[in-house]
Amino acid sequence: MTRLRPARLSVLLAFAFTLTGSRIAAAKNAPAPPHWVGTWATADVERSNAKGEFGAADMTFREIVHVSLGGGLVRIELSNEFGTEPLTIGAAHVALTENKTDIALPTANALLFSGRETVTIPPGGIVVSDPVKLALPAFADLTVSLFVPAQKITHLTVHGSAYQTNYTVTGNAVGSKTLTEPKKQGSWFFLKAVDVEAPAEAAAVVAFGDSITDGTYSTSDTNQRWPDLLAQRLAADKKTANLGVLNVGIGGNRVLHDVTGPNALSRFDTDVLAQSGVKYMIVLESINDIGHAYDPAKPYDVVTAEDIIAGLTQMIERAHMHGIKVFGATCTPYVGAKYSSPAGEAVRTAVNTWIRTSKKLDGVVDFDKATQDPANPTAFAPAYDHGDHLHPNDAGMKAMAGSIDLKLFTEK
Known part of the structure; x- marks a missing residue:
């Protein structure tokens, strides 16, 4: 067994204490993680898509939610809780609502999911977007636009009675200020919650x-x-x-x-x-x-x-x-x-x-x-x-x- 000389042992111990102390100091100086609080949410149910209304063609869902708390950092939760196949979201944007189908373009942000523009949600799953900077006032109307490419969707995840007019159009229009000939919808589709960064x-x-x-x-x-x-x-x-x-x-x-x-x-x-x-x-x-x-x-x-x-x-x-x-x-x-x-x-x-x-x-x-x-x-x-x-x-x-x-x- 090799014995360490006292001088060498002292140097090693000093190095260890220095390293540990620096790690503790770094931990203390590290920024606190965001405190996320829900500002809007809904409860979803299953709806049959047997007629293929929402799976026969590429479609943009433009959905309006009325938030409670405001904040400067926002994230969105999407849901395929009641789907029986994987659900692919081809693109997603979030922006302040300007008027009905219109969004305020200066506030528009593309949503990413783990750094990617597209995300596939497994059956029964929920995904959370990466945070985006958005000056969201309390009690603002927020528009979430989802592009759902053509795919098999046997069962939709929806909140049936939104008491809020939402819209769909054919094709990818998530980044468009307005929608051309939109179809009115009385439900929220694939949308679960909106969170904001808030004080502790x-x-x-x-x-x-x-x-x-x-x-x-x-x-x-x-x-x-x-x-x-x-x-x-x-x-x-x-x-x-x-x-x-x-x-x-x-x-x-x-x-x-x-x-x-x-x-x-x-x-x-x-x-x-x-x-x-x-x-x-x-x-x-x-x-x-x-x-x-x-x-x-x-x-x-x-x-x-x-x-x-x-x-x-x-x-x-x-x-x-x-x-x-x-x-x-x-x-x-x-x-x-x-x-x-x-x-x-x-x-x-x-x-x-x-x-x-x-x-x-x-x-x-x-x-x-x-x-x-x-x-x-x-x-x-x-x-x-x-x-x-x-x-x-x-x-x-x-x-x-x-x-x-x-x-x-x-x-x-």
């Missing part, structure tokens, strides 16, 4: 629910969904101005059974936990579980209040595992809706009572109280009823957003 204290609020959260019957192209209106309230208060709001509602969604899109429990990881910078969640789910289970004309997928509560509890536990606070929203009135019944109303009352009294939740949002008719509390207030006795109108959406106590987002 910034975070996102996920609005998780069904058609009432999605914005069914709210006025299209005006962003009158209750999560949009909540985002405006948060921004107006300096204590909560660093919070973005992500709407991942799906019309017809249920807690325990698939119907329109996957059930809430099965989509929870993708639509809540995988979002960037989530700190809070408002969950408004179960009216469809109740309505279909106790439909007087054709009941199916029967569930009890205890079943629904067990499903909600699972979401709470899983969110808490990731440090996310959960605020339970009471189910809004539904007496008079096509699938309402006395038995269903009893279950809705039981679920709402649990939400109001449960110690598992971090807070309560009482949408039931905010929208009910004082003279008939089991029904929507006429001023807030869209007309089907199930969905709120724009005034109802505003009442829901206005009923949320912003202290929920500032209490430790």
Whole structure:
């Protein structure tokens, strides 16, 4: 065994300490990684493309999203969650919206994916673009343009009811200021989320629910969904101005059974936990579980209040595992809706009572109280009823957003 002389050992130790110290100093001086926070998101579902409408020819999808938080660095998430074949995106651009189909060319940026202009998303996959510099104001309309070359697309990944007019044209027009003879679309295609670089204290609020959260019957192209209106309230208060709001509602969604899109429990990881910078969640789910289970004309997928509560509890536990606070929203009135019944109303009352009294939740949002008719509390207030006795109108959406106590987002 070779022994090191004391002098040589001292030199080696000094070198090692110097090297270690320099590495520590370099680590301390290295720039912090970006703090990404979601400023917009949607929840996707599967749509059949059996007729080949979107796979028969090269096509550009020009899609408009209304962000919540602003920022100077932006990245986009694209999805092939429900595709059964690989999906190739031939080119993608992002820009501020100028007017309907038009983009503000000075703000346009080509999106790259790991440094490449094209990307192929495997079946069931999601990809994130490289960041681009873009001065994105809060509450701006952002246009994402995707060129999808001709290919086999059996199943589309879409958000069916966007309540936002989007556009398609034949060919690659991602970099064009305007579109020639575009076709209007009422859905978002292959689009999952938009993130911004934000200060360390910034975070996102996920609005998780069904058609009432999605914005069914709210006025299209005006962003009158209750999560949009909540985002405006948060921004107006300096204590909560660093919070973005992500709407991942799906019309017809249920807690325990698939119907329109996957059930809430099965989509929870993708639509809540995988979002960037989530700190809070408002969950408004179960009216469809109740309505279909106790439909007087054709009941199916029967569930009890205890079943629904067990499903909600699972979401709470899983969110808490990731440090996310959960605020339970009471189910809004539904007496008079096509699938309402006395038995269903009893279950809705039981679920709402649990939400109001449960110690598992971090807070309560009482949408039931905010929208009910004082003279008939089991029904929507006429001023807030869209007309089907199930969905709120724009005034109802505003009442829901206005009923949320912003202290929920500032209490430790």
